Amino acid sequence: AIRMTQSPSSFSASTGDRVTITCRASQGISSYLAWYQQKPGKAPKLLIYAASTLQSGVPSRFSGSGSGTDFTLTISCLQSEDFATYYCQQYYSYPRGLTFGGGTKVEIK
Amino acid sequence: QVTLKESGPVLVKPTETLTLTCTVSGFSLSNARMGVSWIRQPPGKALEWLAHIFSNDEKSYSTSLKSRLTISKDTSKSQVVLTMTNMDPVDTATYYCARLVVVAAKFWDYWGQGTLVTVSS
Numbered sequence: 636a637i638r639m640t641q642s643p644s645s646f647s648a649s650t651g652d653r654v655t656i657t658c659r660a661s662q663g664i665s666s667y668l669a670w671y672q673q674k675p676g677k678a679p680k681l682l683i684y685a686a687s688t689l690q691s692g693v694p695s696r697f698s699g700s701g702s703g704t705d706f707t708l709t710i711s712c713l714q715s716e717d718f719a720t721y722y723c724q725q726y727y728s729y730p731r732g733l734t735f736g737g738g739t740k741v742e743i744k
Numbered sequence: 745q746v747t748l749k750e751s752g753p754v755l756v757k758p759t760e761t762l763t764l765t766c767t768v769s770g771f772s773l774s775n776a777r778m779g780v781s782w783i784r785q786p787p788g789k790a791l792e793w794l795a796h797i798f799s800n801d802e803k804s805y806s807t808s809l810k811s812r813l814t815i816s817k818d819t820s821k822s823q824v825v826l827t828m829t830n831m832d833p834v835d836t837a838t839y840y841c842a843r844l845v846v847v848a849a850k851f852w853d854y855w856g857q858g859t860l861v862t863v864s865s
Contacts, residue, residue, distance in 0.1 A: 636807065669851045671791075678840055678855035679791065685849045722791055726850040730804040733850075735791040 637661050637728055641721075641736035647744040652713045656739045658706040658723035666702045667727040673738075674719045682721075683708065710741075718743050746770035748780070748841050748856035755862050756831050762861060766824040766841030773819040774799050779844040780824040781852060782815065784837040792837075796844055797824060833863045 638661040648654050658668065666686035671679035681690045683699040686706060696711040710717055723736040752764035764782070771778060781796035795805045795815040805813050814827045824841060838860045842852035 667849070669849075671852075678842075678858055679852075680855075681851055681853050684851040688849070690851075690853065724791075724851075729850045730796065730802075732807060733793040735793070737790045 636732050637664060637725055637734055639723055639725055639734050639736035641723060641739045643739060644737065645740035645742060647742045648713055649744045650713055650715055654710045654713055654741060656708045656721050656723075656741075658701075658708070658736050660704045660706075660725055660727075663703045664725045664727035667725055667729070668699075668701070668706050669724045669726065670697075670699055670708045671722045671724065672717075672719045673722065679722060713741070715743075717741065746843065746854045748843060748854060750839060750841050750856045750859040752839075752859055752861065754860060755864065757865050758832055758863060760831050762826075762828045762831050762835070764826045764828075764839055764841075764859065764861075766826075766856060768822045768824070768841075768843070771843065773817050773822060773824070776800070777845065777847055779846055780817070781842050781844045782824075782826045783840045783842055783852070784835075785840070785858075786834075786837040789837075794828075794839075795826060798846070831863045835861070836863045837861060 640659045642657045668686045670683040673679040687699045698709050720738045720740045776799045779796045779798040782794040797815045812829045817824045838858040840858045842855040
């Protein structure tokens with residue numbers, strides 16, 4: 636199974652900061668990667684798919700990049716509503732073995 | 745408007761079988777560009793994909809849980825059902841159903857609110 640490793644697992648940041656979250660795959664997955672945001676008690680929300688394609692309705696301060704094994708999610712100017720946990724997910728091994736990273740929690744400094 | 749809603753027991757005993765139903769609206773289970781998946785999340789932990797089913801009734805299961813899972817659908821009722829046998833306390837989790845888009849990319853664009861299932865005697 637393809638393992639997805641996110642770093643850091645958590646960190647603190649301030650409103651207005653530029654933040655970057657990293658996701659690494661245990662083997663090459665081309666650009667078959669999605670990012671989700673999850674707030675406490677809520678279902679995940681799709682942000683980005685195909686590594687860099689912004690889902691409709693998602694603010695442009697979110698961006699994704701990478702291919703192969705290394706990917707990043709960047710929030711250009713952190714807003715109060717962005718404090719949440721973020722997950723990467725690969726679909727290279729579709730239809731089986733779709734796997735998520737362990738999550739990165741972004742907390743208020 | 746696309747919605748998905750999970751229903752099922754909140755408490756099951758160890759060794760029992762869990763049956764969860766996902767009722768969808770705003771799209772058809774016969775749409776070839778979509779499937780429905782089940783995904784779970786133990787308290788405080790990461791997400792884990794369990795299974796999906798497609799318009800042609802093709803199914804896929806998590807390798808680690810395949811022997812315990814069965815997914816099915818009733819297109820006329822717009823429902824997808826997941827059964828998981830031999831429940832254990834480690835299966836305590838919030839269970840989500842989500843719409844899987846299966847075009848060039850594969851991603852879940854709509855999710856249910858989730859249902860917390862506790863396994864305890």
